Amino acid sequence: MNRARAAWLEPLMGKRFGVKGPCAAEVLAESGFAVPATANTWAMLEGGDAADVIARLGNTEFFVESRGENSSLSGLEARLAGGVPGAYPVLREDFAIALGGNAAPDVLAQVCNIDFAALDLAARPIVMTSMIGVGVLVLPQVSDGIIYRIWCDPSYGPYLESELGAVVEGSTRNTG
Amino acid sequence: SPAGLAAALAAADAGASVTLVDENAQVGGSGAWCMPAEKLATMAGRALHHENIETLTSTIAAGFYADRWIALVEPARLTKMRASAIVFATGVIEQPAVFRNNDVPGVMLGSAAQRLVRRHAVAPGRRVVVLTANREGYELASALRAFDIGVAAVLDLRAGAGGEDAGLEDLRRDTAIEPVAAKVRDGVVCGLEFRRSGTRDSIDCDAVLMSVGFAPASQLLLQAGVEMRFDAALQQHVPVKHPSGVFGAGRANGVYDLAAQRQDGRDAGTAAAAFARGEPVSTSYGQTARRETVRQVSHGFPVFAHARARDFVDLDEDIQVKDLLNSAQEGFDSTELLKRYSTLGMGPSQGKHSNLNGARILMRAREATLADTALTTQRPFYHPVALKHLAGARFHVHRHTAVHAAHEALGAGWMTVGGWQRPQYYLLDGLDRDACIADEVRAVRQRCGLIDVSTLGKIEIHGPDAGRFLDRIYTGNFADLRIGMTRYGLLLDESGIVRDDGVIARRSAESYYFTTTTSGAASVYRELLLWNARWRMGCTLANVTGHRAAFNVAGPASREVLRQLTDIDVSDAAFPFLAAREGSVAGVVARVMRVGFVSALGFEIHVPYSQARKVWDALSAAMAPVGGRAFGVEAQRVLRLEKGHAIVAQDTDNLTNPFEAGLGWAVKMGKPFFVGQRSLRIHEQRGARQRLIGFELPAGHSAVHEANLVIAGGDIAGRVTSLARSPTLDRTIGLAMVEPRLATTDSLSIRTSDGKSVTARIVRTPFVEAA
Numbered sequence: 001m002n003r004a005r006a007a008w009l010e011p012l013m014g015k016r017f018g019v020k021g022p023c024a025a026e027v028l029a030e031s032g033f034a035v036p037a038t039a040n041t042w043a044m045l046e047g048g049d050a051a052d053v054i055a056r057l058g059n060t061e062f063f064v065e066s067r068g069e070n071s072s073l074s075g076l077e078a079r080l081a082g083g084v085p086g087a088y089p090v091l092r093e094d095f096a097i098a099l100g101g102n103a104a105p106d107v108l109a110q111v112c113n114i115d116f117a118a119l120d121l122a123a124r125p126i127v128m129t130s131m132i133g134v135g136v137l138v139l140p141q142v143s144d145g146i147i148y149r150i151w152c153d154p155s156y157g158p159y160l161e162s163e164l165g166a167v168v169e170g171s172t173r174n175t176g
Numbered sequence: 177s178p179a180g181l182a183a184a185l186a187a188a189d190a191g192a193s194v195t196l197v198d199e200n201a202q203v204g205g206s207g208a209w210c211m212p213a214e215k216l217a218t219m220a221g222r223a224l225h226h227e228n229i230e231t232l233t234s235t236i237a238a239g240f241y242a243d244r245w246i247a248l249v250e251p252a253r254l255t256k257m258r259a260s261a262i263v264f265a266t267g268v269i270e271q272p273a274v275f276r277n278n279d280v281p282g283v284m285l286g287s288a289a290q291r292l293v294r295r296h297a298v299a300p301g302r303r304v305v306v307l308t309a310n311r312e313g314y315e316l317a318s319a320l321r322a323f324d325i326g327v328a329a330v331l332d333l334r335a336g337a338g339g340e341d342a343g344l345e346d347l348r349r350d351t352a353i354e355p356v357a358a359k360v361r362d363g364v365v366c367g368l369e370f371r372r373s374g375t376r377d378s379i380d381c382d383a384v385l386m387s388v389g390f391a392p393a394s395q396l397l398l399q400a401g402v403e404m405r406f407d408a409a410l411q412q413h414v415p416v417k418h419p420s421g422v423f424g425a426g427r428a429n430g431v432y433d434l435a436a437q438r439q440d441g442r443d444a445g446t447a448a449a450a451f452a453r454g455e456p457v458s459t460s461y462g463q464t465a466r467r468e469t470v471r472q473v474s475h476g477f478p479v480f481a482h483a484r485a486r487d488f489v490d491l492d493e494d495i496q497v498k499d500l501l502n503s504a505q506e507g508f509d510s511t512e513l514l515k516r517y518s519t520l521g522m523g524p525s526q527g528k529h530s531n532l533n534g535a536r537i538l539m540r541a542r543e544a545t546l547a548d549t550a551l552t553t554q555r556p557f558y559h560p561v562a563l564k565h566l567a568g569a570r571f572h573v574h575r576h577t578a579v580h581a582a583h584e585a586l587g588a589g590w591m592t593v594g595g596w597q598r599p600q601y602y603l604l605d606g607l608d609r610d611a612c613i614a615d616e617v618r619a620v621r622q623r624c625g626l627i628d629v630s631t632l633g634k635i636e637i638h639g640p641d642a643g644r645f646l647d648r649i650y651t652g653n654f655a656d657l658r659i660g661m662t663r664y665g666l667l668l669d670e671s672g673i674v675r676d677d678g679v680i681a682r683r684s685a686e687s688y689y690f691t692t693t694t695s696g697a698a699s700v701y702r703e704l705l706l707w708n709a710r711w712r713m714g715c716t717l718a719n720v721t722g723h724r725a726a727f728n729v730a731g732p733a734s735r736e737v738l739r740q741l742t743d744i745d746v747s748d749a750a751f752p753f754l755a756a757r758e759g760s761v762a763g764v765v766a767r768v769m770r771v772g773f774v775s776a777l778g779f780e781i782h783v784p785y786s787q788a789r790k791v792w793d794a795l796s797a798a799m800a801p802v803g804g805r806a807f808g809v810e811a812q813r814v815l816r817l818e819k820g821h822a823i824v825a826q827d828t829d830n831l832t833n834p835f836e837a838g839l840g841w842a843v844k845m846g847k848p849f850f851v852g853q854r855s856l857r858i859h860e861q862r863g864a865r866q867r868l869i870g871f872e873l874p875a876g877h878s879a880v881h882e883a884n885l886v887i888a889g890g891d892i893a894g895r896v897t898s899l900a901r902s903p904t905l906d907r908t909i910g911l912a913m914v915e916p917r918l919a920t921t922d923s924l925s926i927r928t929s930d931g932k933s934v935t936a937r938i939v940r941t942p943f944v945e946a947a
Contacts, residue, residue, distance in 0.1 A: 021638065021716045060716070083684065088638040088716055093723040093785040133573035153722030154785045155575035155596070155630075164570060 006103035007168045009161070012149060014051065014067040014094035017077065023086030024060050031079065032072040035062070042126045042139055045070060050143055055126045057072075063092060063137065092139075094137075095157025099164070100147040103171040108148065110167050116140060116148070132163050177205035178434060179426025180265030181219045182441030187263070188228035190449035195257065196229055197248060197742070197844075206267055206427070208448035208887075209290040209319065220296030235878035241879075242398035244421055247556065258451035263444045264397050265426040268412075269528050271474070272625035273307060273333075274489050274497060276357035276482035282365030283358050284315040286387030299325050301383030305368050307355060309333040313387035314340040317347065320385075328381045330369060333353075333475050334812025335386060343833060355480050358384055389474025391532040392428040395558035400549060406547040407696045411474040413551050423448045428908040432473050475534055476483060489537065490530035492523020500534055504541040511535050511549050526554060535940070577630040578725040578788035582796075586806055594695035599808040612905040616807035617814050620775055621904050621944075626795050627812055629780065630725040633678065633697025635704070638687045639715035646680060646688060649707060651834065651843040651850055657682045662756050662769050666834060667700065668840040668852030672859050674828045674837055676700050679768055679780075681756035689756075689767060689782075693824055697721045707851070725788030729769065729795055730778035730815075733802045738779050740798045744768060746779070761933070762794035774815035776945075785891040814900040817909060820870055820941025825910050827868055827897040833859045836913070838868045839939075866894065867919040872940040873908040879928040880936070886914050887925045887933065893918055896926060902943060909943050910936070 003010075019028060029035050034043045037055040045052035051067040066073050080089040099107060108116050112131045119125050119140060127138045134156040139149040152160055181204060184196040196204060203223055207216045219674070224231050232250060235354060239247040244262050248255040270287040282301065289300040303326045306317045317327045329348035330341070343348055350372055359367035359378065369378040391415055403417035407430060414430035425444035426437045447457045450623060481487050481497040489495050501519050503509075508517035511534070520534045521527025527534075535549055542548075575596045577583075588599035589609065601612045619625045636643065643655030650665040653889075657663050659682050667676040678691035692700045703718040708717060729737055739746050744759035751757055756769045767782040783791050796806065807815075813823070822828065828837045833856060835843070843856065873880060877900075886894035894914030904907050918924060924936045 005336070018718070020718055046352050085686075086639075088636070088687075089722045090636075090718045091784060124747075131572045153575075155577065155722040156573070158576045159574050159581070163569070166569065 003100065005101055007099065007101035008172075008174045009039065009165060009168055010073035010098045012051075012065075012099070012151075014065045014096070015070075015073065016094055016096070016151075017064045017066075017073060018063070018090030018092040019062045019076070019080065020060060020090050021087045023024075023064055023084070024088075024169060027079070027084055028054070028062060028076070028089035031070070031076040033067050033076070035065070036124070040126055040140075041128050043124065045072065050141070053114070053139065053141075053149075055136070055139065057128065059060055062092075064075055065096070065149075065151075079118075093154045094151040095160065096149065096151045096152045097164070098147050098149050099168070100145060102145070103168075104146065104148055106171050107164070107167050110126070110171075111164065112136075114138070116134050121146070131160065134160050136160070177265045177267045177426045177437070177441075178207040178211055178216070178219070179267075179429070179431070179437040179441035179444070180205060180263070181207065181223055182438040183263040183265055183423075183425050183445030184223055184229055184441075185219065186424050186442040186445030187261075187449040187452075188223075188226045188445075190446055192228065192261075192449035192452050193356065194226075194229045194445075195259070196223055196231045197235050197237050198231070199234050201234050203231060203233060205265075206287070209287075209294050210315075219658040234558050236558045236561075237396060239443070240396050241556065244400075247561075249557075249559070249561050249565055254498050254561070259421075261421045261423065261448035262400070263425055263441075263448050264400070264402075264428060265424070265425045265441060266393035266396060266428045268427040269392050270387070271389050271478070271532050272389045272491075272529055273355060273386045273478040273480070274477075274487050274533055275355040275480040276484065276487050277360050277365070278358060279360055279361050279486070279488045279491055279494075280363065282290075282382055283384045283386070286313060286385045289383070289385045290316060290319065293320065293323050293325070299323070300385060301381065301907050302326055303328045304383040304385055305379055305381040307333070307368070307384055307386050307388065307389040309478065310473040311340045311471075312473065313385075314344060316385060316387055317344055318944070329379050330367070331379075350377075356485075357482060368817050372570060388478040390427065391474075391528075392430075393528075394428060394551060395554050397422075397424060397428065397556070398553040399556060404551055406545070406549075408514050408545075408547065409472060411472055411476050411546075413546075421448075421451050423451075427473065432471065433583070477540065479533055479537055480664050489533050490520050490523060490527075490809075492521045492525050492530070493521075495520050495530070495534075497537060500537045501541055504538055509538065509542055511538060511552060514538050515552075517735050524560065527552075539881050569593045575631075575722070577628050578785045579628055579630075579792040582627065582789065582792055583806075588808065589612065591809060593809065594693075594697070595633060596694060599628070599806070601808040602806055605874055610901070613808075613810045613814065614901070616805065617813035617818075617903045619803065619805045620731040620807060620811065620815055622732070623802050624729065624737050624799045625794075625807040625811070626804065627730070627807050627809075628792070629728050630728055630785075631694040631697075632696070632702060632720045632721075633692030634689070634719070634724050634726070634782065635692065635697075635701055636687070636689050636718045636720060637704075637712075637715050638718075639771060640686055642686055642688055642715045643682075643687045645708065645711070645713050646690075646712065647847060648849055649851055650680070651852070653689065653844055653847065654680055657688075659684060660756055662754050662771075664842050666839055666854065667692075667721065668834065668850070670852055670855060672833045672852040673830060673854030674824055674832050674834055674839065677839075679769060679771060679825050681767070683756070683758070683767075689735065690935060691726075695825065723785055725791075726775070726782045727788075727792060727795060728778055728780045728805075729799070730936050731774040731804065732775075732777060733799070733804060734775075734777050734779055736918045737799045737802065737804060738768075738781075741770070742766075749833050755899075757940070760926035762791045764791050765792070772819070773821060774812055776818065813898070814902060816900050817900050817911065818902050818904055818942065818944035820911075820943060822868055822911065823898070827913070829913075832866070832913070833864075835859065836864045836866045836868065864916050866898070866913045867916050868911055868913050869919050869924075870939050870943060871912055871924055871936040871942070872905075872939050873909055873910070873934060875907065877908065880910070880926050880934055881928060881929055882910075884929060885927045886912055886918065887927050888915065888918055894924075903945050909939075912936075 042055040055063045137151040190193045236249045268283045292298040332351040335352040345634045354371045356369040367380040400422045401419040403414040423444040425441040431440045503517045583599045587603040591600040646654035662681040665680040670676045676696040680690035742761045764787040769780045899910035
């Protein structure tokens with residue numbers, strides 16, 4: 001995908017992992033993760049690059065994505081596999097895609113009810129919403145412009161990619 | 177409207193960012209004929225140039241949705257707008273009088289005449305009669321004369337009218353009149369016949385202009401949740417309570433005098449701006465303006481029925497007074513029933529000009545008043561919207577399993593189940609659909625079959641209370657389930673009705689993994705979260721439906737097929753029926769359950785979505801040498817029917833309790849509690865109202881279909897819920913939900929779709945025992 005285009009989509013590679021339970025935050029912190037303090041916010045993984053994030057989806061639910069090897073993550077996985085009371089691993093096989101370009105806000109306006117322009121990106125928000133009928137997680141990230149990282153249930157992946165692709169194509173045509 | 181303009185300016189002056197929406201080509205609405213032109217120009221000019229106001233003309237606010245979400249229909253597009261606060265200054269819709277021949281050309285509303293004259297420079301006639309019951313009628317007569325249009329007379333329905341005819345002294349003015357009929361020549365109006373003090377009179381004219389009252393344009397207000405009550409002094413419904421952030425102003429608010437309308441608008445605009453800033457707003461704003469200026473502008477009953485009818489209440493639907501009286505007489509005597517019986521208000525104008533008079537007629541027939549009826553909330557869009565505004569990309573959400581491409585390569589015929597695309601069957605060269613399904617069934621019964629069951633809901637529950645939570649949710653016992661074993665789970669709603677089912681596996685002391693039906697996955701998970709939040713038990717739920725794929729390898733050869741690919745000991749001793757094991761299948765970490773839904777021997781293999789194709793391909797390759805093949809949903813339905821298994825929502829409906837569906841064995845009534853238990857006790861005492869039974873058709877009968885009725889003693893006594901041709905038995909078999917008395921007989925009479933009767937033999941299930 002050509003990032004010079006008005007809007008573009010790129011698949012997101014990486015390892016994904018979920019943790020849920022009343023002790024999830026505590027266990028994550030013990031495992032070396034910078035746990036976001038409030039729900040619906042995210043933080044970068046320590047020792048990772050900008051693509052490695054931990055998101056707090058609720059008081060007791062977390063989502064982690066890491067592009068490369070991350071020792072904290074592998075340590076956590078091993079620990080949880082052994083059984084930790086109050087913190088449970090959740091299989092995350094999400095379909096993941098990044099949306100970017102100057103026309104990305106226009107694409108989002110067509111497929112989603114959330115006004116992403118109104119978000120305070122400094123607060124590192126992560127949004128759980130519906131996009132063309134699919135429940136998604138959207139993480140806006142400032143990185144050479146704003147890139148919107150989108151995750152959804154993998155069974156919706158082919159549909160979301162195809163429909164989002166068509167809207168992206170339309171926006172690209174419209175904006176030249 | 178003047179009130180809307182005033183509201184926009186007040187809100188904008190208070191610093192709010194305002195969008196002014198006007199359905200007219202120019203802002204100002206009824207101000208075009210109600211206000212002095214220079215005053216309107218000043219206000220409109222300010223609005224158009226105000227830095228805080230964006231103006232949308234020729235734009236209709238066609239629907240109000242939750243959280244102040246408004247659909248704005250512009251000439252070339254539809255905009256979805258969510259506002260911090262909204263002022264509705266939607267005005268009123270003038271209402272016609274009902275009298276004989278009121279449908280002929282030349283009979284029109286006074287406001288329509290005003291528009292013709294002022295917007296289009298078209299005279300409504302050369303010699304007009306104004307039929308009125310308010311000040312607006314006299315203002316109309318004055319306006320027409322100012323445009324040199326001849327006014328033959330002003331005929332006032334009221335007895336005590338006066339003081340409104342200044343400047344019209346030279347006109348014929350009659351009061352306390354009743355219109356009898358419009359006189360018609362060549363299909364157009366040529367005069368008005370009326371009655372006054374018991375005597376008949378008539379006057380020649382080429383237009384009859386009616387100004388007898390108004391109804392509030394309240395559709396958006398009602399959609400927004402505004403509470404309205406009938407004001408007898410005004411003879412109009414007016415808002416009495418606004419929801420948060422919603423404000424009303426002007427004539428829809430019952431304020432008619434111009435200065436008061438503007439004041440009402442300013443009050444509403446100021447209040448809306450304050451609300452948008454998060455400041456508290458008095459709920460009594462605007463009340464003063466209306467109380468101080470109240471006057472009756474609407475006649476209470478402008479209906480003059482004629483013995484020879486043609487007195488139209490609804491011009492769209494040609495509904496006359498007698499139609500509504502008949503409706504009331506037939507017992508359709510509420511506004512909602514009247515509408516459905518008579519089609520009042522169902523035409524293009526959606527009752528804007530007919531609902532009020534229709535309600536008046538109904539209420540009088542019931543010797544009641546408009547105060548005794550409520551306004552109907554029309555669903556959005558209340559105004560016709562061109563389809564071009566609604567057309568757009570087709571978003572039909574669908575889900576693919578992880579091995580969708582493999583199904584496609586195998587020639588799957590697709591069906592949609594719960595949003596998923598599933599193979600119905602796999603097309604084989606030279607065979608038709610039924611033959612392909614039969615072949616798939618035979619493969620499972622005789623050798624081995626593989627089906628993609630990834631669409632099943634898959635939920636995990638962890639925590640010290642996980643077992644006790646499941647005990648409260650499902651009808652069976654799960655806290656005592658042995659680790660490494662599964663048990664059938666039946667879920668009821670609180671009224672004891674079968675809601676969903678699945679298989680529950682215990683993975684460890686505090687961890688369970690369970691399935692739900694395909695279409696129930698999302699709602700069951702949601703419901704479980706709700707119960708968990710209410711009960712505050714020590715457990716955590718995770719929905720992994722889409723993240724795990726699942727395959728069922730079934731049939732007598734399935735064990736040997738699986739044995740080649742796994743490190744799990746799949747021998748009967750080590751992996752008995754209903755056991756659950758975890759290990760490697762085709763090199764992928766898998767959860768495997770021994771199940772028997774379609775065959776006596778079968779294994780359900782659950783693996784991560786991303787590695788599912790590898791497992792599917794390995795299973796396919798392993799079963800090929802023994803003649804195994806993939807099978808689809810249709811074959812699965814036949815196979816489970818042969819085994820006598822009911823499918824929730826196919827063989828049960830929203831009235832079926834587990835005892836009736838033959839699932840009583842899965843209900844442990846001795847437990848202290850489970851959802852639906854209390855209702856089930858009542859069901860148990862009452863006894864079953866129906867029973868699910870198995871039947872088979874005589875050879876050669878193929879005309880019976882699912883949903884055909886079972887007839888006993890000339891009455892409906894049940895219905896066919898499942899039916900299929902069993903390749904194993906070479907017979908057509910089915911399940912039927914019937915009255916309990918039939919369950920103990922030998923045969924059933926089934927009425928086919930073409931009206932014939934077929935006698936079916938009742939048989940015990942399962943139809944097929946082994947394999």
